[in-house]
Amino acid sequence: MEIRYQSTRGSGEAVTASQAILKGLADDGGLFVPTSIPKLSASLEDIAKMNYQETAYEVMKQFLTDFTEEELKNCINRAYDDKFDTKEIVPLVEKDGAYYLELFHGATIAFKDMALSILPHLLTTSAKKNQISNQIVILTATSGDTGKAALAGFADVEGTSIIVFYPKNGVSRIQERQMVTQKGANTSVVGITGNFDDAQSGVKAMFNNKELAKVMNEKGYQFSSANSINIGRLVPQVVYYVYSYTRLLAQGAVQNGEAVNFVVPTGNFGNILAAFYAKNMGVPIGKLICASNDNKVLYDFFETGVYDKNREFILTTSPSMDILISSNLERLIYKIAGEDAKATAGMMAALTDSGKYSITDDMKAQMKDFVGGWASEEKTAAEIKRVYEEAGYVMDTHTAVASAVYHEYKEKTKDTAKTVIASTASPYKFATSVMTAIDKKYEGMDDFVLIDELSKTSGTKIPNAVEEIRSAAVLHDTVCDTADMQKTVEKILGL
Numbered sequence: 001m002e003i004r005y006q007s008t009r010g011s012g013e014a015v016t017a018s019q020a021i022l023k024g025l026a027d028d029g030g031l032f033v034p035t036s037i038p039k040l041s042a043s044l045e046d047i048a049k050m051n052y053q054e055t056a057y058e059v060m061k062q063f064l065t066d067f068t069e070e071e072l073k074n075c076i077n078r079a080y081d082d083k084f085d086t087k088e089i090v091p092l093v094e095k096d097g098a099y100y101l102e103l104f105h106g107a108t109i110a111f112k113d114m115a116l117s118i119l120p121h122l123l124t125t126s127a128k129k130n131q132i133s134n135q136i137v138i139l140t141a142t143s144g145d146t147g148k149a150a151l152a153g154f155a156d157v158e159g160t161s162i163i164v165f166y167p168k169n170g171v172s173r174i175q176e177r178q179m180v181t182q183k184g185a186n187t188s189v190v191g192i193t194g195n196f197d198d199a200q201s202g203v204k205a206m207f208n209n210k211e212l213a214k215v216m217n218e219k220g221y222q223f224s225s226a227n228s229i230n231i232g233r234l235v236p237q238v239v240y241y242v243y244s245y246t247r248l249l250a251q252g253a254v255q256n257g258e259a260v261n262f263v264v265p266t267g268n269f270g271n272i273l274a275a276f277y278a279k280n281m282g283v284p285i286g287k288l289i290c291a292s293n294d295n296k297v298l299y300d301f302f303e304t305g306v307y308d309k310n311r312e313f314i315l316t317t318s319p320s321m322d323i324l325i326s327s328n329l330e331r332l333i334y335k336i337a338g339e340d341a342k343a344t345a346g347m348m349a350a351l352t353d354s355g356k357y358s359i360t361d362d363m364k365a366q367m368k369d370f371v372g373g374w375a376s377e378e379k380t381a382a383e384i385k386r387v388y389e390e391a392g393y394v395m396d397t398h399t400a401v402a403s404a405v406y407h408e409y410k411e412k413t414k415d416t417a418k419t420v421i422a423s424t425a426s427p428y429k430f431a432t433s434v435m436t437a438i439d440k441k442y443e444g445m446d447d448f449v450l451i452d453e454l455s456k457t458s459g460t461k462i463p464n465a466v467e468e469i470r471s472a473a474v475l476h477d478t479v480c481d482t483a484d485m486q487k488t489v490e491k492i493l494g495l
């Protein structure tokens, strides 16, 4: 069955998967959603016998129906190769009464690699399929991890260039170093004086600027997005939910059909939305537990049915979740509104105008598989220490938010279903916060000293991605005001 993609805000024709990947965002500012979420065509038992790459093909072919088998397998094989430091690609580690799905074994040691190592290939394949001759300019706002993963994915990919904006004071030192040392003649990295939401709004404004698009087209450029709003990001993320369930099945940890809960540390709502899509494809998933840090706008939304971003923006030790506008939530809103684009557009307009919207009781009833939870900074740090001391497992701050939320959920509900916790970053990426959580004596110590300490404490090898940046030269030092983002892009592209 052919799957097409239409805007959550309704206007415009449905487009093919490759067109949706190329455009990133729909013309009316909405997000592309599949006309229906396809079912898996192979049985879970059969998928349990497949490796990661084969599973990826099984899942992605259902969504990207205008890609040929050869095209899609090509993209998959170029993405999930020895850039990952383990053949399994995403190991499932059983510790402390749960399964940690380690999504951080790619080139930049964060889960963004899962999608961003394949997106450049999906995008260049899509350009070829649609006879695009313009150079594709990837414009991205990052709260830390997307930026580096996108830069690594797109660096020196022919026919593309990439410009990344990040909040100058809103990412970890390691995250910043990873980005500003990025090689590749087609890469640009810019710090802005605002926060992540400012960066994201600035990028969205440029995408929606028809005048700018015209000038770019005249010069042989067009924008595309590597942010998690691109369906080329979302679809590859569905894969590891199917994969992890079928690994549990293969191990005999679950019977076929037995529901498994997933806990996802959430920011932009992309990762957990992929789990929701996996459930809709036929994977037996029980609860989808959405874990937030102090920026608990999503927790409040699941509790009350009111999404309200009018609140203080809090910088935490899990910066990739410091987000008040979770863009991908729009796709869930559209689904639970009965695919009513007009209603969705209305709520998103309210969000823009007043910073809030509320959903109907009917819509709320359709979210019953979602559970919201949140963990304070103190709880997050305590969870890192507890799991290290009790199970000898060292996790990063984002994963710790999810882990803390899970244990509170389990205590409260007595739900004993097998549970998978999405582990979204390597602890090495947040070594300072992780080591200080384990022992206060590390406070104020140098990042790289703590990286060595972390290796000793956890008994794991320092990943290449970290070793590399110890001595790498800074290649990007541009900083601009939020208001000057477009000017900066024009300068970079020579418009």
Ligand SMILES: *Cc1c(COP(=O)(O)O)cnc(C)c1O
Pocket (backbone or CB within 6 Å): 110, 111, 112, 145, 146, 228, 265, 266, 267, 268, 269, 270, 271, 272, 320, 321, 398, 424, 425
């Ligand atoms: C991006 C990110 C998240 C949040 O994922 P979303 O898809 O934006 O909800 C969580 N943890 C880490 C480490 C991340 O990089």
